[in-house]
Amino acid sequence: MPTDPEPTTLTWRVADGVGWVRLNRPDRYNAFDQVMCDELQALWRRLRTDDDVRCIVLGAEGGKAFCTGIDRDFVPAEGGAEYAFSPYTYDDPGQQLGPKSNELWKPVIAAVDGIACGGAFYLLGEVDFIIATEASRFFDPHVTYGMPAVYEPLLMLHRGMPFGEVLRMTLLGNHERMTARRAHEIGVVSEVVADAAALDAAAGWAAAAIASAPPSAIQATLRTLWAGRELTRQQALALGGPLLNLGMSEEALAEGQKVFQGERIVPRDR
Known part of the structure; x- marks a missing residue:
């Protein structure tokens, strides 16, 4: 296990070759701030050489949301001196969040329970497969709030989400949410389970099976x-x-x- 100080925005444990990572900002619907970006990046990079971990399950605390993207308090207030944007110097926070962006080539299973929207697709676009509860919902609100939807839908498109479904989700913004069942029908979600207990059981079973292989x-x-x-x-x-x-x-x-x-x-x- 990692020996660095315990993260404040994540919970973390290892059991029988499986690393269980959970986003832990339930009061903010597990939206990511700079601390979470830094802690996820550090964890993914440590796991590259942690031989005790053969597979990872990525979930979230709270039961209401897997992740709702960037914390609004993370974004500078409009009109402030720090608000200026330059395409030549922009550092995308998503580069810190995903396991593949951090060169982690151990399988990661996403266990989704609740809302997954916007910046959540930085994570879901880089996991290897997704298991979700019936209550889970997927959507991308960017355009509703006047922001282009770029990196997140591109990641989902690249991981195999059908082109028309990516467009529908991003163009409709807050006006529609994709159910877990629909996500399963189009191949985004590999399995739908009843509730959080069944989610842990299903993800744990799959992770243990993967961890049993060399x-x-x-x-x-x-x-x-x-x-x-x-x-x-x-x-x-x-x-x-x-x-x-x-x-x-x-x-x-x-x-x-x-x-x-x-x-x-x-x-x-x-």
């Missing part, structure tokens, strides 16, 4: 598939050889043989 095989697979989203087919296949060799080891193969020769895994249906 980490070198998991990380090479993860890097291959994310790279494959950005490359042409031939480029991705050409990259496959080096990543295959990097992820293959005698230790991992021996571990796999023990599984093959041991008690049969009974899969569940989804």
Whole structure:
């Protein structure tokens, strides 16, 4: 586990190879401020070399919201001297939030319960899959408040959200919220569960299953598939050889043989 001072905007624990991270500003609907940006970035970077953690579950405290984006108190007041914007010097806070932006190539499962909107997609756009409760709702209010919706919908588009659905969500702003069921229908959410207890159980089961595999095989697979989203087919296949060799080891193969020769895994249906 990390040895740095305990974060103030996150809760954090490790159990059986799974790291449980929760956004912890429920009084602000888990909106992120500079402290949360700094603490998430530091945590993702520490986890890159933490061998006790093979998979991460990212959730939130409070039950009402997973994340509602940037804290309004984080944004300078209009008209202030610090309000000036320059496209040449702008530091996007989202670069601190996402696991992939911080070069963490261990699987991250998002466990969403409640509202996920706006800047929440900085996180959801970089996790590997999403499990959500029936009560969860997804929307992007940027244009309603006179702001262009840029980075967040681009991240969701890139991770596979259908083009028309991204446009509908961003253009309608606060006028419509996508249910967890609709998000599941279009492939944004991989599983919908009844409530918070079922959410922890489902995310914990999936994370434990992933953590049971050799980490070198998991990380090479993860890097291959994310790279494959950005490359042409031939480029991705050409990259496959080096990543295959990097992820293959005698230790991992021996571990796999023990599984093959041991008690049969009974899969569940989804």
